[in-house]
Amino acid sequence: MIKRLPSLIIIILILILWQIIAFVISAPYILPSPTQIAFKIWELRKTLFTVHLPATMFVTFTGLLISVVLGIALAVVMDMNEKIANALYPLVIASQTIPTTAIAPLFVLWFGYSIWAKILVTVLITFFPITITMYDGFRSVKREMEELLITYGAKKRDIFLKLKVPSAIPYFFSAIKMAVPLSVIGAAIAEWLGAQSGLGYFSKRMMTQLDGAGVFAPIVLLSVVAMLIVGIVSILEEKCVKWRNDI
Amino acid sequence: MLNFDNVNFKYKGDDFYTIRNLSFSVLDGEFISIIGASGCGKSTIFRLINSLEKPESGSITIDSIPIHKIKNYSSYMPQKDLLYPWRTIKKNICLPMEMQNKTKKEMEEQSEKMLKEVGLLEYKNKYPRDLSGGMRQRVSFVRAILTGANLLLLDEPFSALDSITKIALREWLLSEWQKYKKTVLFITHDVEEAIFLSQKVFVVTTQPLTHFEEYEIPLNYPRDRNCLNTSNILQLKEELIVKLRQEN
Numbered sequence: 044m045i046k047r048l049p050s051l052i053i054i055i056l057i058l059i060l061w062q063i064i065a066f067v068i069s070a071p072y073i074l075p076s077p078t079q080i081a082f083k084i085w086e087l088r089k090t091l092f093t094v095h096l097p098a099t100m101f102v103t104f105t106g107l108l109i110s111v112v113l114g115i116a117l118a119v120v121m122d123m124n125e126k127i128a129n130a131l132y133p134l135v136i137a138s139q140t141i142p143t144t145a146i147a148p149l150f151v152l153w154f155g156y157s158i159w160a161k162i163l164v165t166v167l168i169t170f171f172p173i174t175i176t177m178y179d180g181f182r183s184v185k186r187e188m189e190e191l192l193i194t195y196g197a198k199k200r201d202i203f204l205k206l207k208v209p210s211a212i213p214y215f216f217s218a219i220k221m222a223v224p225l226s227v228i229g230a231a232i233a234e235w236l237g238a239q240s241g242l243g244y245f246s247k248r249m250m251t252q253l254d255g256a257g258v259f260a261p262i263v264l265l266s267v268v269a270m271l272i273v274g275i276v277s278i279l280e281e282k283c284v285k286w287r288n289d290i
Numbered sequence: 291m292l293n294f295d296n297v298n299f300k301y302k303g304d305d306f307y308t309i310r311n312l313s314f315s316v317l318d319g320e321f322i323s324i325i326g327a328s329g330c331g332k333s334t335i336f337r338l339i340n341s342l343e344k345p346e347s348g349s350i351t352i353d354s355i356p357i358h359k360i361k362n363y364s365s366y367m368p369q370k371d372l373l374y375p376w377r378t379i380k381k382n383i384c385l386p387m388e389m390q391n392k393t394k395k396e397m398e399e400q401s402e403k404m405l406k407e408v409g410l411l412e413y414k415n416k417y418p419r420d421l422s423g424g425m426r427q428r429v430s431f432v433r434a435i436l437t438g439a440n441l442l443l444l445d446e447p448f449s450a451l452d453s454i455t456k457i458a459l460r461e462w463l464l465s466e467w468q469k470y471k472k473t474v475l476f477i478t479h480d481v482e483e484a485i486f487l488s489q490k491v492f493v494v495t496t497q498p499l500t501h502f503e504e505y506e507i508p509l510n511y512p513r514d515r516n517c518l519n520t521s522n523i524l525q526l527k528e529e530l531i532v533k534l535r536q537e538n
């Protein structure tokens with residue numbers, strides 16, 4: 044907690060500064076103050092927390108789950124087959140440079156306003172980073188450790204289960220921590236493009252009503268939720284991989 | 291008995307031989323040290339014995355049976371302990387037994403028995419990071435013993451340890467060797483360590499490695515550090531050092 048104190052102070056300072064600037068500008072449809080946003084969240088708590096937050100979280104987590112499952116599967120295949128890895132690795136890396144958010148409208152074009160269009164956007168954004176991180180995790184195995192296991196008579200399966208999987212666990216947590224915010228962004232953008240519910244959609248609706256605090260409220264909520272999830276994952280990580288720095 | 295007969299080996303991609311027409315044998319129960327300049331091919335011999343590399347020609351046999359026809363005949367212990375940080379000490383030393391599909395009960399009994407014998411039972415549920423370097427090497431040694439193999443290949447196991455721990459572990463290793471009656475091949479670049487531990491010292495003086503110069507150590511077991519101070523041992527030590535210097 045003491046360690047976090049300086050960051051906490053900075054955050055509070057920024058909020059105070061924001062409050063002052065917002066007061067000076069005095070144009071809440073452009074820059075609402077933090078207190079106005081907080082009031083807005085409180086005012087709209089019912090729809091935000093029972094309708095729009097669950098809708099966005101559903102897209103976020105479904106997309107994330109699909110990406111994790113497919114990403115790990117592809118990473119395993121790449122790890123087992125060098126030819127496939129050599130063919131795919133550069134492509135996957137290159138795909139990172141595509142501004143996926145710019146492609147998102149295409150999905151709306153193809154899949155309409157269905158939930159799948161939104162999930163696809165989140166999958167598209169998170170799938171490749173997860174794949175690469177997991178692949179790097181499987182590759183991170185020390186050759187000497189693998190050889191030692193071979194001298195004990197280990198088969199490929201043993202090497203995978205007893206060495207590669209445990210070695211990749213820290214990478215798994217990194218992948219999740221990186222993918223959660225991406226997934227939230229993906230879901231919000233997709234909702235912004237077209238939806239009947241979700242925090243992205245709600246934010247856009249408030250925009251058309253020139254309700255500055257209403258635009259900010261769902262965005263702030265999303266950021267807080269994303270940070271909370273990453274925080275929970277970090278706690279889990281600390282419990283599961285105490286040995287992270289011991290290799 | 292381990293036997294090398296006219297073994298030739300070169301690493302993939304190299305155009306020179308690392309090992310050339312090498313023949314030697316090791317009797318059951320012997321403790322032999324191999325000493326030589328770094329990069330002369332000592333570890334490569336271990337890689338050939340435990341089948342991580344295959345000789346280009348020549349044969350490696352144990353009791354006259356080619357090694358590719360037998361399993362679990364040798365056990366390798368590297369310089370770095372290579373304990374798995376996500377496994378407890380007990381789980382770590384069970385690893386070789388897991389590969390042999392031993393039952394849970396068997397592994398439980400054997401690992402606890404061994405940990406007790408080396409005085410590390412209280413650490414069984416601890417993780418490698420909780421142990422000192424010397425303890426970790428002892429655990430690594432226990433793991434090597436628990437493969438059940440008769441031939442132990444120890445590749446500079448103590449060279450990363452501080453000198454006091456080193457001295458203690460040498461004495462410990464000798465007592466373990468006498469207790470378990472294993473055959474030991476021990477790579478080191480420390481002349482004193484080689485003399486203190488072994489019955490014979492194999493000195494590598496050629497590049498590629500074509501043969502060993504064998505030296506018998508005129509000492510009986512049990513030994514202690516003071517054995518090294520007699521004049522004929524000091525002379526032998528001097529001789530070996532001169533020998534090793536020449537090649538550089």
Ligand SMILES: Nc1ncnc2c1ncn2[C@@H]1O[C@H](COP(=O)(O)OP(=O)(O)O)[C@@H](O)[C@H]1O
Binds near residue numbers: 301302308327328335
């Ligand atoms: N996997 C490898 N591929 C190619 N060359 C290797 C490999 N491992 C070792 N060598 C080379 O073979 C020679 C002998 O290595 P090694 O047996 O490890 O020496 P030592 O253990 O005596 O220090 C060295 O020159 C080393 O660079």
Ligand SMILES: [Mg+2]
Binds near residue numbers: 332333334445
């Ligand atoms: Mg070596």
